[in-house]
Amino acid sequence: METTKFADDFTVDELISVCIARQIANGELIVQGLATPLVMAGYILAKLTHAPDVLFASAIGQSLCRGWAPPSLSHAEAMWLDKALITFGFTRVATELLPRFRPKEFFRPAQVDPYGNTNNVFIGQDYHRPRLRLPGSGGIADVTTYGDQAYLYVPRHSRIVFVERLDFRSGLGHHPARKRGRGPRYLVSDLGQFDFEGPEGRMRLVTLHPGVTLRRVQRKTGFPLEVAPDLHETPPPTAEEVHLLREVVDPLGIRRLELLSGQARRQMLREILARESGGA
Amino acid sequence: MMATGERDGQTPPSEGGAGASPGDKRISLAEAAALVQEGDTLALGGLTLYRRPVAFVRALLRRPDPPRHLTLLALTAGFESDLLVGAGLVERVRTCYFGLEVFGLAPMFTQAAGEGRLTIVEETEASIAFGLRATLAGVSFMPGLGWLGTEMLSVRPDVKVVQDPYGEGEYVAFPAIACDVAVLHALRADREGNAVLGGNLGIDQELAMAARRVIVTAEEVVERLDEPLDLAGLVVDGVVPAPRGAWPTSCYPFYPLDGEALLRYVEACPVHFADYLDAWLRGDDE
Numbered sequence: 271m272e273t274t275k276f277a278d279d280f281t282v283d284e285l286i287s288v289c290i291a292r293q294i295a296n297g298e299l300i301v302q303g304l305a306t307p308l309v310m311a312g313y314i315l316a317k318l319t320h321a322p323d324v325l326f327a328s329a330i331g332q333s334l335c336r337g338w339a340p341p342s343l344s345h346a347e348a349m350w351l352d353k354a355l356i357t358f359g360f361t362r363v364a365t366e367l368l369p370r371f372r373p374k375e376f377f378r379p380a381q382v383d384p385y386g387n388t389n390n391v392f393i394g395q396d397y398h399r400p401r402l403r404l405p406g407s408g409g410i411a412d413v414t415t416y417g418d419q420a421y422l423y424v425p426r427h428s429r430i431v432f433v434e435r436l437d438f439r440s441g442l443g444h445h446p447a448r449k450r451g452r453g454p455r456y457l458v459s460d461l462g463q464f465d466f467e468g469p470e471g472r473m474r475l476v477t478l479h480p481g482v483t484l485r486r487v488q489r490k491t492g493f494p495l496e497v498a499p500d501l502h503e504t505p506p507p508t509a510e511e512v513h514l515l516r517e518v519v520d521p522l523g524i525r526r527l528e529l530l531s532g533q534a535r536r537q538m539l540r541e542i543l544a545r546e547s548g549g550a
Numbered sequence: 551m552m553a554t555g556e557r558d559g560q561t562p563p564s565e566g567g568a569g570a571s572p573g574d575k576r577i578s579l580a581e582a583a584a585l586v587q588e589g590d591t592l593a594l595g596g597l598t599l600y601r602r603p604v605a606f607v608r609a610l611l612r613r614p615d616p617p618r619h620l621t622l623l624a625l626t627a628g629f630e631s632d633l634l635v636g637a638g639l640v641e642r643v644r645t646c647y648f649g650l651e652v653f654g655l656a657p658m659f660t661q662a663a664g665e666g667r668l669t670i671v672e673e674t675e676a677s678i679a680f681g682l683r684a685t686l687a688g689v690s691f692m693p694g695l696g697w698l699g700t701e702m703l704s705v706r707p708d709v710k711v712v713q714d715p716y717g718e719g720e721y722v723a724f725p726a727i728a729c730d731v732a733v734l735h736a737l738r739a740d741r742e743g744n745a746v747l748g749g750n751l752g753i754d755q756e757l758a759m760a761a762r763r764v765i766v767t768a769e770e771v772v773e774r775l776d777e778p779l780d781l782a783g784l785v786v787d788g789v790v791p792a793p794r795g796a797w798p799t800s801c802y803p804f805y806p807l808d809g810e811a812l813l814r815y816v817e818a819c820p821v822h823f824a825d826y827l828d829a830w831l832r833g834d835d836e
Contacts, residue, residue: 304598304626304647304651305649305651305652307652329597330597330600330750331749331750332750332751332752333749343652343807343809344800344806344807344808344809345800345802345806345807346599346600346800346807347600347748347749347750347800347802348802348803350749350750351748351749351750351802351803354749357749357750357751359751359752359753359754359755359756360597360625360675360679360751360752360753361679361682361683361753361755361756363675363679364675364676364678364679364680365676365679365680365683365692365694368675368676369694369695391672391705392663397705398666399664399665399666400663400664401664402660402664403659403660403663403664403670404655405647405648405649405655405656406645406646406647406648406649406672406673406674407646407647407672407674407700407702408626408646408647408674408675409646409674409675409676410674411674411696411697411700411702412674412675412676412677412694412695412696412697413696414700415695415696415697415698415699415700416695416696438701438705439700439701440700440701440702441700442698442699442700445699447698447699448699449698449699449719449720450695450698450719524652527652528652535652535654536813536816536817539652539653539809539813540810540813543809543810543813546806
């Protein structure tokens, strides 16, 4: 057997995308929501490595695609329209495609509780006077109640995201009120990977990313962590995975936007936009 | 065959002008904007940053007496909707996502919601999709999966849960969604309102079927389209030529998203919204 060559240097965005890619099985239908380039990079990486026969579906374009193109800010529709095998429109996606096929999708929660319930609606104590109104739940309040393929990712692990009690439950996790489906199976953050195999579907730390300590994860998590008995280190990206991400899958590095905020993110947006328009 | 009496046999929205011959529905942007009345539910087609009817929104905001107390309906709401909220035209918002994707939160929506100045009718993809389907089918609701076990029902006390009449389960009865005026931006249209929308359809086709009045703005308006249509002129009341009418959102494949313009917006707002809006209405940012 050939020895895997691990990358000598990699960044955390690359590690998250690689972790996402490793959750994809060949032949699956996988769905991408709005503004989730870390996920898209992971999906494409999976297609180029172990899952050549995946079918992509996306909120943008509402199409199914076998082919792919690198993510783009200015031409976000290009992949989904140029490579479309068929387009459905959003009404059919929401009422037919998603309930019928219940595909795998990665969601990014603004808050997540120990049982994988999530919030993307508001932060604060009063819905009518929120401390921070969020964009909204999209389709998360729909598909998490009946599907069984919800996966979660958190680009910036903190006590603001990982909370003991949600301010609002817009995504259903492992919760006693559940009637159909099952809660999330998996979560990846910038610190580690988790499953929900703890008591009553409680989140459990399974791997620590290279260089991350258990103490650090616990300090940045707003509830006591369950830890898998065989806690180990996340296998780092291979040299080939890092090469593909940087040179082929997402050469503009759009996935990195998800780890930035405020001025730093706007700066990077400007750099990417300039490169897309052929500038500096 | 018409769903409502408004469409057939009544005076078209425009008289005279270019659209004098029968079946010619061409009107100006200003005439289109004049169709929206105080308190209407106004639906905007497209998706977040893609193919939004931005030129129409500008015309609406340029009205000397812009209509207020609007209910804004969109599958996802972005830049164009944030302008309407910032300018104080919107009383209620019905959408499942209001934001600018990787460009950030929608600043005026976020501020108005935080101050409790907006009524938010919390929606999801399924509640909007089933709600439109209910309207089209002429029934008061469509049952669907979704919401059960979440707290969505606590912020939507108007939405009821029904027993499966044939089995054991429960479903959410997503209520029919009504709409006064729907505005969609097309790649091409002809003077009868037949239109090509491109592949990124969103919920445009259902909005057009559900709305009392439908306005199509288009990059190009031709005499007669001779290609597969996304929208039949049958349901369209007014057609407006609006080249670059989705800018700064994209109109694939004609022009890309103008990310720099969006960055200028998020950097100016909410603090300098009034100045931004003045300049934008003058056309300084084009």
